[in-house]
Amino acid sequence: MSFFSSGVEYAIHSLMCMVDDSGNGREMSVREIAELHGMPYDYLGKVFTRLAKAGLVSSLEGRNGGYQLARSPAEITIRDVALAIDENKTLFDCREVRQRMAVFDSVIPVWACDTPCSVRLVMDEAQRQMYESLARHTILSLTRRMLKKVPDSYPIQISEWLTQRRSG
Amino acid sequence: MSFFSSGVEYAIHSLMCMVDDSGNGREMSVREIAELHGMPYDYLGKVFTRLAKAGLVSSLEGRNGGYQLARSPAEITIRDVALAIDENKTLFDCREVRQRMAVFDSVIPVWACDTPCSVRLVMDEAQRQMYESLARHTILSLTRRMLKKVPDSYPIQISEWLTQRRSG
């Protein structure tokens, strides 16, 4: 399986569609977003609960409620989103092989417990590089990049789909 | 769960202990390695099959057989090992959300199929950064770094453990 859960993908696409044509945030409900993207509604609800808990979006309860971006889309990095959904995930979990070496017969030396495993250090560094790469992109930059590759009618279609759904 | 399987960890530690004091490769059997590290023997066997298939080690069949490094430990990067064990793993698998947008009623436009998803591009870039970070370390450099943090008696202990096991 892949490292990032499907929730991360859902979250990024969701936040991207919450940016309107002028680059500002727009309020949307989970149901709207789910139907627009063909995502499972209940599952997306949990995704947004996590986004809210991480402070990326804020919720408006009650009828006509929904979510809106809590920060400018230029200040929400992809790293933020990934960490909000998949928190405390590590590329590698060290099983402390050194402490199980047969040369220590049931007496593990202190250095094997205190000093960090070299393998783990290398992996942690790689993970840091990965997250730094993700931190270089924001919801806004991603949205702008997408709009370049798409016909001009596309964002209009979405806006119309939204207004039509809200009226009917 | 973590991205890299436990097999990657086993493989790295195994290859590290196949480097002798002078930095050259030394032949060892899977059973020796498994017992030395307290790793599951059968499972480690499969790990080495993959390492051999990737050309990182070469096998010597028959009695007194085993594995030896197929290249200099300075020319085996951690990236090589990770790819040998966990091949074709991706940080992120794109579910092509764009193609499920409700604004396309059952008629998916060509651009949504041809142009790559922006989200995927960002993730792929992050994955590349991660692997490049891993490629900067080799089995030899990792071994050397480990030896610095360890009492001088440690590598001697391992060598003695080996010779004693082979004689008795």
Next chain:
DNA sequence: GGAAATCTACTCGGATACCGCGTGTCCGAGTTATGGTGG
């Protein structure tokens, strides 16, 4: 003493079992506009 047969310690690959976790679904509770109803 030398050749042949047997034994042993390996590498391989397939089949399988276990189990945690990602993914998705269902349900109930709390909140707030909206619309209807009665005085």
Next chain:
DNA sequence: CCACCATAACTCGGACACGCGGTATCCGAGTAGATTTCC
């Protein structure tokens, strides 16, 4: 006209079911050095 009430459309959180893949184990087949046996 206004107060009140029911309803609908939301957000939230817990519980649970399903299935896949990581981890591990078992077993049989093939290979080759070591050992024994036998002439």
